[in-house]
Amino acid sequence: MAEYGDFKPTDAVRDLVPKVDYHSNSIVDLPLLMVQLTRFSCGGLCVGVAISHSLADGLAAVQFINSWAKLAREDRLEEKDLPFLDRTVLKSSEPPMAPRFEHTELKDIRSLNGPHTMSERMKETSVTLLRLTKEQVEKLKKKANEDGLSSSQSRPYSRFEVIAGHIWRLNRPLPANYFGNAVLRTRTSPRIIGDIVSNPLSYSAQSIREGIEMLTQENLRSQLDFIAGQEDVSWLRGSFHTLGCMEAPFTGNPDMLIGVWTNIPMYEADFGWGGPLYIGPALLNADGKSFIMSCPSEDGALTIALRFQTIHMESFKKFFYDDI
Numbered sequence: 001m002a003e004y005g006d007f008k009p010t011d012a013v014r015d016l017v018p019k020v021d022y023h024s025n026s027i028v029d030l031p032l033l034m035v036q037l038t039r040f041s042c043g044g045l046c047v048g049v050a051i052s053h054s055l056a057d058g059l060a061a062v063q064f065i066n067s068w069a070k071l072a073r074e075d076r077l078e079e080k081d082l083p084f085l086d087r088t089v090l091k092s093s094e095p096p097m098a099p100r101f102e103h104t105e106l107k108d109i110r111s112l113n114g115p116h117t118m119s120e121r122m123k124e125t126s127v128t129l130l131r132l133t134k135e136q137v138e139k140l141k142k143k144a145n146e147d148g149l150s151s152s153q154s155r156p157y158s159r160f161e162v163i164a165g166h167i168w169r170l171n172r173p174l175p176a177n178y179f180g181n182a183v184l185r186t187r188t189s190p191r192i193i194g195d196i197v198s199n200p201l202s203y204s205a206q207s208i209r210e211g212i213e214m215l216t217q218e219n220l221r222s223q224l225d226f227i228a229g230q231e232d233v234s235w236l237r238g239s240f241h242t243l244g245c246m247e248a249p250f251t252g253n254p255d256m257l258i259g260v261w262t263n264i265p266m267y268e269a270d271f272g273w274g275g276p277l278y279i280g281p282a283l284l285n286a287d288g289k290s291f292i293m294s295c296p297s298e299d300g301a302l303t304i305a306l307r308f309q310t311i312h313m314e315s316f317k318k319f320f321y322d323d324i
Helices: 058-072 134-148 159-166 193-198 201-213 217-228 234-241 310-322
Strands: 033-039 045-051 125-132 257-260 289-294 302-309
Touching: 045 058, 125 134, 125 310, 134 159, 134 201, 159 201, 159 257, 159 289, 159 302, 193 201, 302 310
Parallel strands: 257 289
Antiparallel strands: 033 045, 125 302, 289 302
16 A cells, blocks of 8 residues: 555556546446445555546535445444435526526636647646645634734635635535535636735635635526526536546646535545545546645644646645745
């Protein structure tokens, strides 16, 4: 198991998860769930899970794995462990209403650098895992909140707002055991690079917060109505099922797509062998894709998994830590 190092999503780690050929099968023939069990020479085990993102988002997938692990230990499932499958809670209007927002987050993203060129898309990329100790996380939060918290701000910047800003609501929440794909898109307003680097961290954190706060109940319903009004939604489905630099959604350097897994109970999946050593993505499919995740230790540390163009990776890692 030592050959996998820190389990950053390399090709070797990708082999620990079942692979699906999305070219030779029609959409109706694609499996919704595949599981691969790998036994290492040291006696360790890896449970690799491939689940269709159209079926479940990250929270639902992890809750499924945690419930499965409970059953494997012969524990009883509680009410909160049972999947909530009522699809009417995330449904467009009947008949669909006209969208109430522009929804640029659901339209083609064009880089600030100009049109996407094949040469830019084909540049070599690398993946890495960046570790942030609890002390480093608190230092970033303190820096952002000291620089920019004003009387107009109702609360300090959160971990996600600060860290997403560092690397650049619904009124009625879904049931905690909702099983489905409830991923919503949002984006920050365009920012000039010079403004980002010349302003304090709070400037970027505030931009992240503004993007999050766009996701109101009305915005959610408007997104659903926008999608329902599209004759062809293959562009949306494709973003979940395509891999690699040629087919995966490409926003173009320096744009980024940042996901947050810090509130997902990833390390509760005990199949009876003890707690997991590591849980994380086996694949980051495109330049600029990243996830902010919890660590297996309970000391408040975080991990950021990301894929960048190789030419920029070492400089990014240096400035990432130097600027904390």
